[in-house]
Amino acid sequence: MSEKKTLAVLPLGGCGGCEYVIYQAIAERPEILDMYEIVYWPMVVENTELPEKVDVAIYEGVVNNYGHLKKALEMRKRAKIVISLGMCASFSGVPGLSAYFNIREILKDLYNMSEKEMGKDYDFLKPLPAPRSVPEVVPVDYIISHCPPIPEHVYVTLKDIYEGREPKIATKTVCAECPLKMKPMDVKKWSTKTTKEIDHETCYLSQGLLCLGPVTASGCGARCPRAGIPCYGCAGPTRDILMYDREDIPTKLAKEIAAMKGMDPERDYKKVLNELLKVYEPRRFYMFTLQSIFMKSKPFSLAMQTVLKGRGFRMEMKKRAHH
Amino acid sequence: MHPKTKKQILLDMTLIEGHMNVIVDTDEGIIKDVRVQGIDSRYFEKFCEGMAIDDLPKITPRICGLCSASHHVASAMAVDHVYGVEIPPRAKLIRRAINYGIILNNHVIHLIMMGFPDLLLKGKNRSMLKLMTVDKELVQEGMKLVKLGHEAVRVFGGRDIHPVRAMGGGVAKPPTETELKLFKEMLEKHEEVMKKFVKMALDKLASVEDLIKSYPNGNKYFGAVVQGNKSDYYEGKLKIVDQKGNVVKEVDPIDYQKALKEYTFDWTYIKPVTVVDEEYPEGAIRVGPISRINIIDSFGTPWADELLENFRQKFGRYAWDPLLYHEARVIESVHMFEMLKELIEMPEMWEGEYLIDTNGMKNERGVGLTEAPRGILIHDVTATEKDGEVVVKKFNIITPTAVNAAAIENDLKKFLLGKNLKDVEQDLYRMVSSVVRSYDPCMACATHSVSKGPSMVIRIREKGKEVRVIKG
Numbered sequence: 001m002s003e004k005k006t007l008a009v010l011p012l013g014g015c016g017g018c019e020y021v022i023y024q025a026i027a028e029r030p031e032i033l034d035m036y037e038i039v040y041w042p043m044v045v046e047n048t049e050l051p052e053k054v055d056v057a058i059y060e061g062v063v064n065n066y067g068h069l070k071k072a073l074e075m076r077k078r079a080k081i082v083i084s085l086g087m088c089a090s091f092s093g094v095p096g097l098s099a100y101f102n103i104r105e106i107l108k109d110l111y112n113m114s115e116k117e118m119g120k121d122y123d124f125l126k127p128l129p130a131p132r133s134v135p136e137v138v139p140v141d142y143i144i145s146h147c148p149p150i151p152e153h154v155y156v157t158l159k160d161i162y163e164g165r166e167p168k169i170a171t172k173t174v175c176a177e178c179p180l181k182m183k184p185m186d187v188k189k190w191s192t193k194t195t196k197e198i199d200h201e202t203c204y205l206s207q208g209l210l211c212l213g214p215v216t217a218s219g220c221g222a223r224c225p226r227a228g229i230p231c232y233g234c235a236g237p238t239r240d241i242l243m244y245d246r247e248d249i250p251t252k253l254a255k256e257i258a259a260m261k262g263m264d265p266e267r268d269y270k271k272v273l274n275e276l277l278k279v280y281e282p283r284r285f286y287m288f289t290l291q292s293i294f295m296k297s298k299p300f301s302l303a304m305q306t307v308l309k310g311r312g313f314r315m316e317m318k319k320r321a322h323h
Numbered sequence: 324m325h326p327k328t329k330k331q332i333l334l335d336m337t338l339i340e341g342h343m344n345v346i347v348d349t350d351e352g353i354i355k356d357v358r359v360q361g362i363d364s365r366y367f368e369k370f371c372e373g374m375a376i377d378d379l380p381k382i383t384p385r386i387c388g389l390c391s392a393s394h395h396v397a398s399a400m401a402v403d404h405v406y407g408v409e410i411p412p413r414a415k416l417i418r419r420a421i422n423y424g425i426i427l428n429n430h431v432i433h434l435i436m437m438g439f440p441d442l443l444l445k446g447k448n449r450s451m452l453k454l455m456t457v458d459k460e461l462v463q464e465g466m467k468l469v470k471l472g473h474e475a476v477r478v479f480g481g482r483d484i485h486p487v488r489a490m491g492g493g494v495a496k497p498p499t500e501t502e503l504k505l506f507k508e509m510l511e512k513h514e515e516v517m518k519k520f521v522k523m524a525l526d527k528l529a530s531v532e533d534l535i536k537s538y539p540n541g542n543k544y545f546g547a548v549v550q551g552n553k554s555d556y557y558e559g560k561l562k563i564v565d566q567k568g569n570v571v572k573e574v575d576p577i578d579y580q581k582a583l584k585e586y587t588f589d590w591t592y593i594k595p596v597t598v599v600d601e602e603y604p605e606g607a608i609r610v611g612p613i614s615r616i617n618i619i620d621s622f623g624t625p626w627a628d629e630l631l632e633n634f635r636q637k638f639g640r641y642a643w644d645p646l647l648y649h650e651a652r653v654i655e656s657v658h659m660f661e662m663l664k665e666l667i668e669m670p671e672m673w674e675g676e677y678l679i680d681t682n683g684m685k686n687e688r689g690v691g692l693t694e695a696p697r698g699i700l701i702h703d704v705t706a707t708e709k710d711g712e713v714v715v716k717k718f719n720i721i722t723p724t725a726v727n728a729a730a731i732e733n734d735l736k737k738f739l740l741g742k743n744l745k746d747v748e749q750d751l752y753r754m755v756s757s758v759v760r761s762y763d764p765c766m767a768c769a770t771h772s773v774s775k776g777p778s779m780v781i782r783i784r785e786k787g788k789e790v791r792v793i794k795g
Binding site: 011013014015016017018019020021023027033038042043044045046062064065067068093094095097098100101105106109110111112113117118119120121122124125127131147148192193194195196200223224226227228229232234279281283284287 | 338365370371375378382389391448451466487495496589590592681756767
């Protein structure tokens with residue numbers, strides 16, 4: 001064994017699940033501790049200061065206030081490689097949904113306080129106008145998606161980095177790992193809820209139950225469809241959607257469904273999309289990616305429109321026009 | 324006002340889930356006030372507004388990665404109430420098993436990752452990794468039980484972290500017969516592990532009994548979910564008692580606001596909670612293992628009852644010292660293990676209805692009250708119908724650590740107020756963190772957010788300027 005590399009875990013605004021996954025990875029693969037020396041991880045190691053220099057830093061959680069921002073920038077300066085772990089860090093995750101509302105409204109409703117009042121004596125408490133994912137704040141070398149991530153993914157990535165290899169990229173969709181069998185699709189009305197009548201051996205989409213499997217990255221072994229719940233996109237979008245500007249989660253799903261129905265995906269997808277949007281509130285497509293830099297940078301993304309609508313953007317524009 | 328004489332110390336806590344600061348205010352070198360600060364929020368209660376209530380059991384587990392299963396169950400219960408359905412017995416058993424599994428998991432992981440490193444180790448950089456070099460067996464046996472607890476959540480809830488199966492009306496799909504059989508075998512195999520771990524853990528705790536007894540209780544009220552005189556780790560009434568066990572409040576879940584009051588402050592993202600007719604912080608309520616095991620008469624399972632009897636012989640019928648949390652956690656883990664064994668033997672677990680189809684809302688409000696590993700957990704949903712779908716109009720969540728926040732302050736105050744900073748400065752961090760850690764505070768829950776401090780640094784400030792920095 002060559003020399004150990006150093007590892008830091010920097011938790012920002014997350015749920016702690018990702019940190020637990022690191023624990024699980026170490027419990028299942030103790031050899032991680034032969035490859036890495038943990039120099040910073042507040043949940044597990046007491047008395048740790050941000051290390052002067054570190055080989056690999058794992059970020060967890062969204063950047064939600066100025067305290068987080070400062071830590072995220074500071075750690076980047078000291079780390080050779082940065083991994084963003086989990087959906088919050090990588091794609092803004094569930095907390096990213098709060099971008100749908102204005103921070104003023106949120107603080108007023110939850111704390112009965114204005115933006116200026118909140119944390120007036122403590123700079124690090126001051127909230128950002130909207131949560132940010134880590135790639136939006138600092139350059140990131142690797143992304144491990146899923147909410148929560150799979151321990152084996154953490155192990156493989158850390159091992160590859162240690163041995164100087166490039167980690168693999170996931171290219172398939174959840175459907176590739178799903179045991180449910182497809183049937184000819186003849187759906188009149190889409191539903192969003194599992195009922196007693198649902199057959200758990202047959203593909204949910206074939207039965208008219210909306211499932212994000214075809215647009216979600218693989219790697220989880222289709223754990224939710226196996227448990228009786230359609231995929232809701234916790235691994236984030238597939239590589240194709242991330243890479244191409246014109247692809248988006250709802251449109252891609254509409255295209256896949258159109259193809260399953262025997263329609264022309266490129267020509268007829270809009271018809272399917274309209275049907276989907278009737279039963280599926282736009283935020284549900286972006287439960288883990290609403291505030292993601294990848295979605296925001298797409299010129300025609302529904303995510304951006306959703307956020308603007310939620311924040312009453314049009315209304316404000318009108319008001320300004322009046323004055 | 325003599326601002327020159329006033330100082331404020333911020334203690335960044337480590338070895339807890341999430342980030343908490345403890346603020347110590349001093350005047351002329353005497354400690355005057357101690358407060359608990361949560362440093363960020365992810366605004367769950369707000370952004371759920373307008374989303375389908377069916378999505379709540381999927382979204383709310385993200386509040387906390389450790390006790391995600393309890394949030395999952397509490398949300399599903401609230402949604403049941405909105406739809407006005409009574410779920411089938413089998414679904415209830417499955418949800419119970421999810422909650423029992425996560426309590427077992429969280430208790431043991433706290434002991435090996437935070438509790439024992441704090442109690443047993445000395446010096447700097449205390450951690451589970453260091454504990455492993457001293458006491459490998461304790462950690463290894465503990466890790467097996469941690470996995471067992473999570474396996475229960477995985478089998479019954481579909482996933483170990485952020486489970487998915489529970490939904491309004493029951494559960495989406497029950498575990499298969501093979502899964503149940505394998506889990507039953509796993510439980511049987513872990514009987515010995517459990518015995519070994521409990522013996523080791525209790526011995527370790529007995530070896531530091533003096534330390535445990537040195538931290539006094541500073542609280543008046545204690546709360547838990549009960550059914551009569553028995554605790555219930557899934558559903559029941561909210562009961563609040565005083566130090567002698569007299570009932571102060573006993574309310575149905577839907578009436579929780581008749582017992583609890585929430586506060587907001589500009590220096591913390593936590594919303595502390597007190598008894599409704601008292602003020603912050605004196606009216607604080609302590610919840611979690613120590614409250615639960617004191618409020619009940621007995622568990623109803625033999626092994627846990629035997630341990631409870633020993634506990635009471637040692638510390639009295641009502642024992643409230645904060646560091647007794649650790650022993651209470653060991654006892655409860657045993658109870659959860661026994662309950663899981665009991666559940667898997669029940670014939671309803673293996674067959675029967677598990678889901679009732681839900682249509683349209685029957686009640687405007689639904690409240691899910693359950694026990695999370697760290698204490699009572701309340702999800703309060705006000706719903707409305709929009710475009711033929713039932714969506715969230717208002718959402719309120721009360722988490723165990725939000726309730727405990729003021730209780731931690733009271734215990735710290737009892738210990739620190741009036742002391743001269745010079746006398747305790749050396750050990751301040753250690754003392755404060757021992758009390759804080761015993762509560763196993765989960766800041767992810769408390770502020771519906773988590774974030775951790777950069778280091779263990781004590782900053783002493785005068786008029787907003789840093790005058791001294793102590794690095795521990």
